[in-house]
Amino acid sequence: MKFSKDHEWLTLDGNIATVGITNHAQEQLGDVVYIELPKIGSTIAANASVATVESVKAASEVYTPVSGEVVEVNGELSGDPALVNRAAENDGWFMKVKLSAPSELDALMDKAAYDKFVEG
Amino acid sequence: MSEETLQRTPLYEAHKALGAKLAPFAGYEMPVQYPSGVLAEHNWTRSNAGLFDVSHMGQSTLRGPDFETTATFLETLIPADVLGLLPLQQRYSQLLNADGGIIDDLMFVRGSREGEIYLIVNAGCKIGDYAWIEKHLPENIKLRIRNDLALLALQGPKAEAVLARLAPEIQTMAFMQTADFVLGGISCYISRSGYTGEDGFEIAVLDRDVPLLWNLLLNDSEVKPIGLGARDSLRLEAGLCLYGHDIDPTTSPIEAGLNWSIAKRRRTEGGFIGAHRVQRELHGGVSRKRVGIKPEGRAPAREGTEIQDESGRKIGVITSGGFGPTVNGPVAMGYVETAYATPDTKINLLVRGQAMSAVIVKLPFVPNNFKR
The missing domain is CATH 2.40.30.110 (Aminomethyltransferase beta-barrel domains)
Known part of the structure; x- marks a missing residue:
């Protein structure tokens, strides 16, 4: 699993990346009540805002760490947005992206580096 | 605002010990939520009793030679009926600017001491409010800012039962009534009111006593601490205005739908700052x-x-x-x-x-x- 400075995680299966927000991010957001996901088939560019997470208090943008085409989104999240609070780094994934620039992965952190980054 | 300038309520250490997430609000470092989170805190308040630290709010008294003098003065600043208040009765109103816009909204109470009216204003507005009041204050009335007082709110359907275990007479209080009580040996001034749409109480107590009272109330299994996050979702569901958001110096009480807080006599007579716009809007619409x-x-x-x-x-x-x-x-x-x-x-x-x-x-x- 790789991590971005914007608090997204990513796992790779061939050239398909599964992307979500980190457990640290969900802790900061608090109770999630609504998630707006990107459209399947849309083309997204690294570091662009692709999703919105709404907690009781505020809306937060989610930035994609990689460029590519959205091939799947997590339908579970529309009926059960709190899944992100319970399982941010597995069942609470956001989207699957077919990578168009795999070299972008090089800029991401491993778990140890991300944990250190979060501790500041 | 830099962290150095943030003020703290006397319960700051208590909030930290409970694991609260603290954030700047109106110049104070306040608990936004406790570990259970905004949703759980909101739901707890709707079905049990939630305890809020609202000590950042501004508490003060106006004191003149007699009630009529103090009330007549306050009626020049707000559109509510002050003269008609019975002792220990509380009302809601707004300070208006010359254009009829809202400087702040507030609660006021006819105190038990002759000539005294107790005011509770918003934390973010209090410095400006006090300056505004001072500017208009006649010589025979004094404004005393009560920086020595903390304020708790206990809100929810179980609030009455919780307080009644400490002071049974609390059950005789009606909405918007106030009274002196002793809770666990601590002198308190309590009003039956709040900002959640639920039954509840607001409790003024000396700063030095508030940590003890906070813990006394939290010892009750039906009470949990509630942060400003749930305070906001509760008041929004209750349709209550948040100053600086739903009302501000450009909005009038009529536009805001606060007509109910303006007594008939005041509508006819006017005689308060901003009356021109309020009366025009009452007749001609908004x-x-x-x-x-x-x-x-x-x-x-x-x-x-x-x-x-x-x-x-x-x-x-x-x-x-x-x-x-x-x-x-x-x-x-x-x-x-x-x-x-x-x-x-x-x-x-x-x-x-x-x-x-x-x-x-x-x-x-x-x-x-x-x-x-």
């Missing part, structure tokens, strides 16, 4: 009104969201919006052109560039549970 808004989908529409009619013309803006845990969906308030202010009118909300269907609804979103 061009915009504060309304409740129910978005149709699941997505919350936040403050600042543009409101459009079905043809896409801008007709207003959302001033408070979020997720209502009791409603179990998004809720909002805002101002719309008067022609669109009737309940059931369909409108659109421009959320992230997309028009989202919504409907005007009557406030509150959750029925009040006050003890009348």
Whole structure:
């Protein structure tokens, strides 16, 4: 699993990346009540805002760490947005992206580096 | 605002010990939520009793030679009926500027001491409010700022039972009544009021006593600490205005739908700062009104969201919006052109560039549970 400075995680299966927000991010957001996901088939560019997470208090943008085409989104999240609070780094994934620039992965952190980054 | 300048309430250490997430609010470092989170805190308050530290709010007294003198002065600053207050009765009103805009909203109480009126104003406005009051104060009335007082709110359907275990006479209090009580040996001044739409109490107590009272109340299994996050979702569902958002120096009490807080005598007689606009709007109507808004989908529409009619013309803006845990969906308030202010009118909300269907609804979103 790789991590971005914007608090997204990513796992790779061939050239398909599964992307979500980190457990640290969900802790900061608090109770999630609504998630707006990107459209399947849309083309997204690294570091662009692709999703919105709404907690009781505020809306937060989610930035994609990689460029590519959205091939799947997590339908579970529309009926059960709190899944992100319970399982941010597995069942609470956001989207699957077919990578168009795999070299972008090089800029991401491993778990140890991300944990250190979060501790500041 | 830099962290150095943030003030703390006497319960700062207590909040930290409870694991609260603290954030700057109105110049104070305040608990936004405790570890259980905003949703759980909101729901706990609606079904049990939630304890809030609202010591950042401004407490003061006006004292003149007799009640009539003090009340007559206060009536020059607010549109409410002050002279008609019975001893220990509380009312809600607004300080108005010369243009009839709202400087702040406040609670006031006719105190038990002759000539004394007790004021509770918003934390973010208190310095300006005190300067405004001082500027108009006649020589025979004194404003005393009570920086030595903390304020707790105990809100929810179990609040009465919780306090009655400490002071049984609390059950005889009616909504918007106040009285002196001793809770666990601590002298308190209690009003039956709040900011959640639930039955509840607001408790003024000396700073030095408040940590003891806080712990005494939290010892009750029906009480949990509640942060400002849930305070906001509770008051929004209750349709109550948040100063600086739903009301501000440009909005009048009539536009805000606070007509109920302006007594008939005051409407006719005027005689308060800003009366010109209030009277004109009472007779001639207003061009915009504060309304409740129910978005149709699941997505919350936040403050600042543009409101459009079905043809896409801008007709207003959302001033408070979020997720209502009791409603179990998004809720909002805002101002719309008067022609669109009737309940059931369909409108659109421009959320992230997309028009989202919504409907005007009557406030509150959750029925009040006050003890009348």
